[in-house]
Amino acid sequence: MxxxxxxxxxxxxxxxxxxxxxxxxxxxxxxxxxxxxxxxxxxxxxxxxxxxxxxxxxxxxxxxxxxxxxxxxxxxxxxxxxxxxxxxxxxINPNQLNEIIINANQIPKKLKRATNAINIISSDDIARFNNTDFAPILNRTPGVFMQSGALNTNRITIRGIGSRNLYGTSKIRAYFKDIPLTNGSGETTIEDFELASISQLEIIKGAASSVYGAGLGGVIHLKPQNAFLNESSVNSELTVGSFGLIKSVINANYGTSKNSFRAVFSDTESDGYRENNNYNRQTITLNTNHFISKKDEVSFLGSFVNLKAFIPSSINENTFINNPKSAAFTWKQAQGYEDATRGIFGISWNHDYSSSLKQVTSVFTSFREGYEPRPFDILKENTRGLGIRSRVLGNTVVFKNPFNWTIGGELFNDTYTYGTFENLYKDFPPNTGSVEGKQLSNYKERRYYYNVFAEADYEISEKTTISIGLNLNKTSYNLKDRFPVSTENKDQSGSYKYKDIVSPKFGFSHLLNKQISVFTSISHGFSPISLQETLLPDGQINRAVKPETGWNYEIGTRGAFLNDRFQFNASIYRLDIKNLLVPRRTAEDQFIGINAGKTQHDGLELAINYKWLDQEKISISMFLNYTLNNYIFKDFIDDTKDFSGNELTGVPSDVFNTGLDFQTLVGFYGNINYQFVSSMPITDSNSLYSDSYNLVNLKIGYQTNLTKKLKLNTFVGVNNVFDEFYASQILINATGFGGSAPRYYYPGNPVNYYAGINLNYHF
CATH class of the missing domain: 2.60.40.1120 (Carboxypeptidase-like, regulatory domain)
Incomplete structure (x- = not known):
């Protein structure tokens, strides 16, 4: 028994x-x-x-x-x-950014071991403002400057690159997760995205990223809010403010142990400060993650935007000083606006072949349909894009030290169909607005490019890392002029192919101790030319025009002291650009591109974060960012005018930001932000400069748990506290037509207010 x-x-x-x-x-x-x-x-x-x-x-x-x-x-x-x-x-803990793992070059590593200048804009940085405007968020980053004439009229420059683009952002690469936001002509629009759907922005400055196309200015990487596993919640926010601002956001998350779904809907309406300045936008963002096995992950990302925004445009100096609320006369008479519907969709598959080898592949598509009545014509456009991006990542040990590498490629093409029509608004009574007349042009443009890239990091010791990379780009355009040929309209059909562009990079970083590192890099980049810039007035393609290319030389340091309470990063650089592409105006709405010389971009960038007080009942922290720019035309001859030695147009020499944040245990929080922007040259001759300006923004709020599952957050804010009069964007080298004065200025908003309430419920 x-x-x-x-x-x-x-x-x-x-x-x-x-x-x-x-x-x-x-x-x-x-x-x-x-x-x-x-x-x-x-x-x-x-x-x-x-x-x-x-x-x-x-x-x-x-x-x-x-x-x-x-x-x-x-x-x-x-x-x-x-x-x-x-x-x-x-x-991530925003107080320890130097320790977080970045994926900037597709090779995961700590930020403090990066071999080039990278800045992280966290969700806390985004929440400091009113969740409507990208400009104050991006402008906190040293080396990055966003001018904003309206919510839909912006220009982003990184280290001065893109400053000569008259309308919009160019020569900078941007991605939403793995989906390119930069079209086949090198133009980028990020301001239509809903800020509430973004968790983080990763900015790589200079031509330092082989795996993202070696863009001359750098890369802005938008990280969407991921869906969280094992939790479900709904977040609802309503914001109201000056100039008729009403914004509502609904953010819903559902997650199981292996699958998660997030949907963000937003509706933004504003009358705007100026005449003809109404803004109406709806967005839907979807992001899902599916861990289907130990080795396989599939994710889906989709973004849809419906926008109608009126355009007040730039105004001349007299109107800017005496009546800044006015729209440009012709734009007001035509009631010009932008009506656009845009969407991007992508599916990504991550597969681990082994513990040392994985593959990431994304397939994506995009569309945009636009209708834009302008004083000089009416533009109808349609864009369809399709692409694939795939890379293999590996890690191994070479001579007893870690060796990480990635190799891959990106193939992209889009078809841009557009036509212009007469705008007959002058033939109708005032306040009628734009009236479509006969067709003036009809084009179909196909744009192709591919990038093949490789990059590797090798830790030659526990403290020292070297990085090498290579990017090969091939870009081509095909234009079909579908408008009937006549004595007035020549056939502009044709094809244009660039030579292969090879862009290498080399980087080095070294940990001086556990807290401080130094880095240096040398990298090559380029900016593609749009097909419109290659077209001559006689309809022929100018095959002599070349892409801008440049070398970026940089040395910097980053680190932390006092148990991470004091964090800093700083860098100095030189960016030499040749084949400077200059838009030469041939008519009110026509430009051609010419290569006119070289520019030299020398700069210093500094960012400091310090936590003054870190106690259970209250925490107080401050930040300080400074950008010093010394950008000149090293060799610039435009027609018979020699601008060599002049300052680069459209870029301030100094940008200074500082601010204070506080958070209390009982729920009160707030921040105050100060920005100084120096004067900047408006004309290539440097005969006209904008005025420097100072801006102060303030936000305070209160958050508490109403129940175990329901959280409340209320806030109020004031922008431009001291009602500074300034130009928030300038149009460089503007030309007056018909005897009118040049329209250089976009007035910035005067003092304005907002308030909001946010409810978050966890199921």
Whole structure:
């Protein structure tokens, strides 16, 4: 009998142990899904700890409660139950940005080990403002300057690149997750995106990114708010403000252990400060993640925008001073506006072949339909884009040291169909607005490019990393003129192909100690030419025009002191550009591109963050950012005019930002931000400069838990507290037609206010 009882007990013990499933999983960045190598895992009950491997994976954990930690991220305590494979998402800690894992060049590494200048704009940075305007957010980043004439009229420059683009943003690459936002002509629009749908912006400055097309100015990488696993919530926000601002946002998340879904809807309406300045936009953003196996992850990203925004345009100096609310006379008479519908959609597949080899592939498509009545004509346009981006990432050990690499390519093409029509508004009574007349042109443009890239990081020691990269680009255009040929209209059909452009980069970083690193890099980049810039007045294609190319030389440092309470990064650089592309006006709405020389961009960038007080009841922190620009035309001859030695047009020499943030245990929070922008040359001759200006913005709020599941956040804010009179955007080298004065100025908004309420419910 005792023997039988012993055998029964032994069998029961074996069956029980077999029934206990061991838990494995992966620890990832909640914003980017980047694996967090060597994250620490501690059993909450026993205190026994272990580490995830270099791919963020862990194995053989018993059921129970565990705390997951990674330097640079907020720790998370989770009870692991029946799941045999768990995904753990950790959110970045904005107070330890130098420690976070970046994915800027597709090779995950700590920011402080990066070999080039990279800035992270966190969700906390975005929340400092009114969640409507990109400009104050981007302008906090040293080296980045966004001029904003209206919510739909903007120009972004990075280290002076793009300043000569008259309308919109050019010569800068941008991505929404893995989907290119830059079209086949090198033009980029990010201001239509809903800020509430973005968790983070990663900005790579200078021609330092082989894997993103070696853009001359740099890359702006928008990271959408990821969907969170194992939680469901609804967030609703309403904001009202000056100039008829009404904005509502609904942000919903649903997550299980392996699948998550996030949808963000927004509706923004504003009358605007100026005449003919109404703005109406609706957006829907979808982001889903599906961990379908230990080795496979699939995600879907979609963004849809419906926009109708009237255009007040720029005004001359007299009107700017005496009646800044006025719209340009012809734009007011024509009631010019932009009516656009745009969408982008992409599917990404991540597959781990092994612990040291993975593949990431994204397929994406985009569309845009636009209708834009302007005083000189009416533009109808339609764009369809399609592309694929794929890369293989690997890690191994060479001579006992880590070697990480990636190789891949991006193929993109879009078809741009557009035509212009007469605008007959002058033939009708006042206040009629634009009236479509006969067709003036009809084009179909096909634009193709591919990038093949490779990049590798090798840690030659525990403190030193070298990085090398290479990008090969091929761009071509095909134009079909579908308008009937006549004595007045010549056939402008034709094709244009650039020569292959090879852009190398080399970078080096070294940890002086655990807190401080230094880096240096040398990199090459280029900016594509739009087909319109190659067209001559006689309808022929100017095959002699060349893309702008340049070399970026940089040295910098980043680090932290006082237990990460004091963080800094600084860099000095020189960017030499040749084949400077200059738009030469041939008519009110016509330009041609010419190569007119070289520019030299010397600069210094500094960013400091300091937490003055870090206590349980209250925390107070400050930031300081400074940009010093010394940009000149090194060799610039436009027709018979020699501008060599002059300052680069449209860029301030100094931009200074500082501010203070506070947060209290009882729920009160707030911030105050100050910005100084120096004068900038408006004309290539440097005969006219804009005035410098100072802006102060203020926001205070209160947040509390109404119940265990319901959170309340209320806030009020004031922009331009001291009612500064300034030009928020300038139009360089403007020309007056018909005896009218040149229209250089877009007036900035005077003092304005906003208030909002946010409710967040966790199911």
């Amino acid at each position: 005792p023997q039988i009882l012993f055998l029964f007990t032994l069998l029961l013990s074996i069956l029980t142990s077999l029934g206990q499933s061991k838990i494995s999983g992966k620890i990832i960045d909640s914003d980017t899904n980047t694996p967090l190598a060597s994250a620490k895992i501690t059993n909450f009950k026993t205190g026994i700890g272990t580490n995830a491997d270099l791919n963020g994976t862990f194995q053989n954990l018993e059921t129970g409660t565990y705390t997951f930690r990674k330097e640079g991220y907020f720790e998370k305590t989770i009870e692991l139950k029946k799941e045999t494979y768990a995904i753990i998402q950790l959110s």
